[in-house]
Amino acid sequence: MKVMIISTVYPYPKDNGKKIILSSILEYFIEFYGADKITYVLLDDDKIENVYDINLLQVNKPKTFEQIKNVISRTILTRKFSLQESFTYSKHLKNIVIKYIKKEKIDLVIYDTLRIFQMFEDNNLQNVKEIIYLDDLFSIRYQEMIDVLDKLGNIDLNPLGNFKKFIPKPFQKIVRFNLFNRFLLSYERNLIMDRENKIVNKVDISLLISKKEVEILKSRTGNSNIYAIPPLLPGSKNRYNRNYRGAPDFIFLGSLNIPHNDVAICNFINENFPSILKEIPDLKLKIIGRNPSDTLKKLAIKYSNNIILMGFIDNLEEVFNSACAMIVPLLFGSGVKLKTLEAFSYGLPVICTDFGIEGIDIEAEGCIVENDIKKYSQHMKKLTNIDYNNKISKTLFKKYMENYSKEAVYDTYKDIFKIGGK
Secondary structure (H helix, E strand, O other): OOEEEEEOOOOOOOOOHHHHHHHHHHHHHHHHHOHHHEEEEEEOOOOOOOOOOOEEEEEOOOOHHHHHHHHHHHHHOOOOOOHHHHHHOOHHHHHHHHHHHHHHOOOEEEEEHHHHHOOOOOOOOOOOEEEEEOOOOHHHHHHHHHHHHHHHOOOOOOOOHHHHHHOOHHHHHHOOOHHHHHHHHHHHHHHHHHHHHHHHHHOOEEEEOOHHHHHHHHHHHOOOOEEEOOOOOHHHHOOOOOOOOOOOEEEEEOOOOOHHHHHHHHHHHHHHHHHHHHHOOOOEEEEEOOOOOHHHHHHHHHOOOOEEEEEOOOOOHHHHHHOOEEEEOOOOOOOOOHHHHHHHOOOOOEEEOHHHHOOOOOOOOOEEEOOOHHHHHHHHHHHOOHHHHHHHHHHHHHHHHHHHOHHHHHHHHHHHHOOOOO
């Protein structure tokens, strides 16, 4: 079998949730068919290191003039396509890929979200199985952003996240204004919901991260070929190796240019830090992730004795094994929170809101769900007890391995992709 994956993202390094899912899928097919049977098509100008020596086909992003033309003709005038689709639409990519599929006789194509599939939805490829990975339901994600803007008012919310590189710079500045921001999110939410509902009937299989969102999309469309796809985290091979000694060291993990991460941690520090430091004066909050906002940098300077911006860390084992817990004080965010699963994979206790545990099929002591940010300090202080921390840590790790080990994840993949083992 020959497999093609088409995306705007290369899955290495595995420094955000989307990359973890894409790398999980890619490595699964490499294991069963070999790297020479896999083609990865990337819509991106950046120089890429071919990690697995697969067939890498790279196409440049559309130029600014083409993007503006697409937005006007495909979104503003016709209202047929979402803005994110118009900014990424590339006729050049479409032509190259169609020729390649026919020439190489590709059997299976996986499209990474609507941004990619839009270019191929009307091509009626013969003898090709087509799967779309939808990531989250963006319509839900945008509504949650609107709700947070309405609730918190003057927060600095940047909805672009990792998609920023596809937006011309003048547009990037415009969407940072909150008044326009809310209008834009409402506009995009309506367009993307219509597209989500239509697209599932044009592919063989649709994939989402969250089981909850699978049921929502099935209910919307009546289509039953929609499945939740679990990630294969690096920690799927972990052995329990925690060495917690009682230090009040806490972790926040995530790509800091993703809206739900930036808003969550900045809001947590602004609203909670003075009271937490009265309870735990020697607390250390280690914030792991790339691209901190200016707001977060200023907060780190303000609390320089207690907050450490660590940047991206490739190997989390050492810092996770000695930390007390991870905090996930998310105020919004759809889909499965891979940062929470990442903590579980090391037996690291978690304090989170409902959004931080959403879509995760583990019910275990060790994950403290608390939606009142003001109460985090009491949970954090309790977790500094070594015996209590270690007890719930071991329970959490056991539950994680039962549900997200490589064997468990690959069994699900076999059911989804309908291929057998070796």
